[in-house]
Amino acid sequence: MVEKYNPQAIEARWQKKWAEDKLYEVHEDPSRPKFYFLTMYPYPSGDLHIGHWYAMAPSDAAARHRRMKGYNVLFPIGFDAFGLPAENAAIKHGIHPWTWTYRNIENMRRQLRAMGAMFDWSREVITSDPEYYKWNQWFFLKFYEMGLAYRTYAPVDWCPNCNTTLAREQVVGENRECERCGTPVIRKDLNQWLFKITKYADELLDFSKIDWPERVKTMQTNWIGRSEGAEIVFKSEQGDDIIVFTTRADTVFGATFMVLAPEHPLVQKLTSDDQRAQVDAYVQQASRETEIDRLAVTKEKTGVFIGAYAVNPVNDVRIPIYIADYVLMQYGTGAIMGVPAHDWRDFVFALKYGLPILPVIDRPDGLTKSFAPSGTMNEGFADALQAEGIPFDEREGSRYITIPPEKVNRYVQLAQRFVRQDAWNEVVGTRWVFIFHDGVWEWDSLESEQRILDRCKKLEPGVRDKRTLMEMLWSLEFYRDALYHDAYGTMIHSGEFTGTPGDVARQRVAEWLAEKGIGKPAVTYRLRDWLISRQRYWGTPIPIIYCPACGTVPVPYEDLPVVLPEDAQFLPTGESPLKYHEGFRNVACPRCGGPAERELDTMDTFVDSSWYQYRYLSPHDDHAPFDPDQGRYWLPVDQYTGGIEHATMHLLYTRFFHKAMRDIGVVDFDEPMTRLFNQGIILGEDSEKMSKSRGNVVSPDDYVNAVGADAVRAYLMFIGPWSEGGPWSSRGIDGVVRFLNRVWNLVVAEREDQGAGDYRPADITALRRLTHQTIKRVSEDLENFRFNTAIAALMEFNNVLVKAKETRVYGTVAWEEAIENLLLLLAPICPHIAEELWMRTGRPYSIHQQTWPVWDAAIAAEDTFTLVIQVNGRVRDKVDVPVSITEDDAKAVALASENVRRYVDGQKPTRIVYVPGRLVNIVVR
């Protein structure tokens, strides 16, 4: 009776042996090329989720493959151990965060070991250890000295559930929800510490030194949101400079109003007495609105005139100043020039508040329209239009005319000839004119707008309620698509700039503004500085002391770490226990020795994860964040793996942190991780996201107990492309379980009649060919993280071997070569069974210290192939031919085919396409 595959027994045994032998502990070895393979470390929630397996098991396989290829591979693991859940557990269950965290870590270590990964546990990092977070504090102080850490009083996002502030990156979605708990954030004004990530905005946009997925690069680029434009100085009538930022300096002649953010510092000063009550009310409402219910915020534009005017510096036009909450104090200069003709937000605002809208950029699409209502034109107009070839629709005597661009001027002449004395006609789109019987009035300025509007109101009582020409025209459905555009085009109605082509307009205007000293080129970013203060206990204390005499005093380096006090009280007050810990709070000023207070906020846990990759090098180093000698050998990280959800958080922060580390002299290169791969998300059986509420959470422990870690590992890699994720299938895993059983039986079970008879040389050749083809396929697939097809190749190989075992090749040298390579190729994916079978076939421990096999191209080469024969692109026959076949011979074989003859049917081929090694296509059309 053959011994059965018993994964539970062999996996535990090998894990123990590998640990005892320190098989996966690595050290600098200058004789071998290094490879730093990093996978994102887990938060110690207490249970290893199948999602962790999905990220880590393929990473482990790739790292093992590297190692077998001769690299000295560092593959470390640790725990992202600070964070709110520990504190919540303390409040809810009375467990100290320390106890909760380290208990969870203990359990997760066990689970991680059960995976059979080659983690180097001797380098484990736990970020809540003082020996770790001391260096967070050290970096903070360095950054502070460099001006990269600063404190400011400003409006910040506050999560009312987590009772802490959040960084801009940690507020997600349409409803501006807390990234962790999903509660909509509110606004608070607070003193907070920030890291100056904006200093590196441009450098962070440069991805030339890293090989990262396009998707992540795009997301980071959009997040940083660089906008090139200009600052333009408008003056208030009182003489204050009001600086606006715009990306469309070419539209400056169309500025018909100005909008300040409600928080803009000039608002109070400029507001007139009669508008003050209204303005104050609006400012208050704007600040409250963000604090009450974000969901109730409408998209409707609101604003208030502040009773003051500014002067457009390019044409001295006097324009009213408004405040409105669609202008954000945090972006640009907190003030904009309103150019309603070419900015949709300004357009909507101007229509609502009756502000003039003056087109100053020509339409590049040439769309031009005119509407001639019934009774406005004299007899013969329609005939004249027809004669000119100007198309129009006629409904109930009114004519809807879309004018071909080249006929616009001709149309204006015609319209003037036919327009009645008591009416007018207008043209909109590429020309803006009002046509009266006694003249054509250009609508090219605010004064002309007023004149035209006055005359129209006299002629037509129905438009007397219209405040602007645009309001009048907008009421006509037919015109709507011609009235507004935001394209680049030739400047019009713009004084000496009129006629400037769209491709140079922005630059010309910007240069001219600079010359006149009323503007300059400017760049703004959407990116905000990284707010790192958290009003929580379970994090790194910010090493700052506030002294009534000396002000803000950094904790001296020799006093680090500032240790979290263990005897804090965890009460459900929503406030940090540190606030009420007198022993922590009160401290002697390091400078004057007088009574002072500690900073009570802790750091965002993303600070911890921004540099953990370096701490793995020397986790217990007491002199530096990491040992520089090890750094020189191991850095940078060669391959990083993890989820894409961190694209604009962790992955952006760590790039920033690295550059800041470089600038304080800790590292001397520019990017922390050379290559990045984002795996997909493992879904529930129902293809939905796994969640407790859906009841579709898969527990890896259950499956490991039932079928073994190797099967779970292999199945996760077999589901599909790693980058795509996909649904877990409790049936699908049976496939890899069977596969492993078949491998086991193939290798372990002796054939009864072994050694009998001779073998045929052709069988040996075929077996060796397949062996080397499989080495090639699996090698190339693992190289490119295509685990699914690598496993498929191994399954095919195994299926053939199972059959071959019954033949005479069993027991030959070629057979042994096949078995040996099957095990070597399987080793990175299923390390336990590979090791076990390696041992059982008498091979030297450990398979994981063996060299990855190399395929021999000559042995792998086929000597025949299936020549596909097509007629007019459709397959009509297939013939096995030698690889060495010549073009002429291949064509002859094709034409000789009985089936082909039927389809060619005596016709002379117009063309015969020959693709070497693949097909012949006979074209007879």
Next chain:
RNA sequence: GGGCCGGUGGCGGAAUGGCAGACGCGGCGGACUUAAAAUCCGCUGGGGAAACCCGUGUGGGUUCGACUCCCACCCGGCCCACCA
């Protein structure tokens, strides 16, 4: 509203200009068994008796040849969204 990614049998997926559906799940039939499970063997995109025809979200296009490239649309997912 903007951007990115995807859509292939009953299911997960393979093939990324050249035999569509590798590999696996499921299903059907068979062997073994008193029986079941496990295992093994065979079949398995649809239509058709067959020759063949149809078939990769939909509609066009390029090509000797398109799942693959181009255009438009539909559907799904993700990210961003009053960013001047």
